[in-house]
Amino acid sequence: MIDECSDFHGLFGLPDQGVRAICTTRWHRPASGRIRSKNDQDFNLAAHVGDDPRRVLSNPALLLRRFNLPAEPVWLDQVHGRNIHKVVVPKKSASLPVADGATTRLHHQVLAVLTADCLPLVLATLDGAQVAAVHVGWRGLASGIIRAAVDCFNGAPLAAWIGPGIGPCHFEVGPELKENFAADLFSANPVSNRLFLDLPQAAERDLTTAGVSKIKTSGLCTVCSIEDFYSYRQEGKTGRFATLVWREAV
Ligand SMILES: [Zn+2]
Structure with missing residues (x-):
């Protein structure tokens, strides 16, 4: 069982550039020294998926405490597009920005994307001066969201982390997607003739x-x-898990 994914930090050397990134799981309590029960496995962070509304609304507050976040994250209205929201002032807007990614140079400004099969992507400049969190599904990829996100960094050298998403082992797609992706990103089961797309590989290729x-x-x-x-x-x-990134003041 996994409490959280934070292997993003392995991309940076020492000294620490002050970039923190976390990907949550279903578990909202740390595993240390306790037996897991079903009650611990309900860390849905999305309000739009029909879970118990009291539970869903309470989880963002739980998220702040669980990971000791410096501020409430900027949540997005994700629409499988290619818009990247630039957070330039630490101001909370009344409505969610319609975007599938966010970027900032501000300290302690937590960015967040929600996923459940689509890929969460974290980007940061190697000096830690700017970060981004991006929601990458096949539609976003096909419309160029990765290029749009990278362009927000004005050519600075970047580190990227592709988080948990549906793998080529399970992402069955229809033949109509063939016009959107290179042929070698697909694999076909020779018996069933079912077609699978390698989404992480497609994202990695766009990043390269x-x-x-x-x-x-x-x-x-x-x-x-x-x-x-x-x-x-x-x-x-089902629920959604969150991928978060922010800059600490170093
Ligand atoms: Zn799989």
Whole structure:
């Protein structure tokens, strides 16, 4: 069982550039020294997926405490587009920005994306001066969201972390997607003739094309790791886990 993914930090050397990134799981209590129960496994952070509204609304506050966040995250109205919201002042707007990514140079400004099969992507400049969190599904990829996100950094050298999402082992797609992605990103089962797309590989390729050389992939498939992560494909109506990034003051 996984409490949280934070192997993003392995992308940076020492001294620490002050970038923190965390990917939550279904678990809202640390595992240390306690027996896990079903009650601990309900850390849905999205309000739009039909979970108990009292529970869903209380989890963002729980999130702040659980990970000792410096501020409430900037949540987004994610629409599978390519808009990246630039957070330039630490101001809370009344409505959620319609965007599938956010970027900032501010300290202690927590950025967040919610996923359950789509890929969460974290970007940061190697000096830690700017960070971004991006929601990357196949539609976003096809419309160029990775290039849009990288362009927000004005050519600065970047580190990228691709978090847990549906893997090529489980992402069955229709042949209509072939016009959106290179042929070698697909694999076909020779018996059933079912077609699978390698979403993490597609994202990695777009990052490389955009000039990002320091890339780490979690290698975690949300369906294979269903005990720890939410999977929309596997479960239908389900929760969302959050990927967060922010700058500490160093
Ligand atoms: Zn899988």
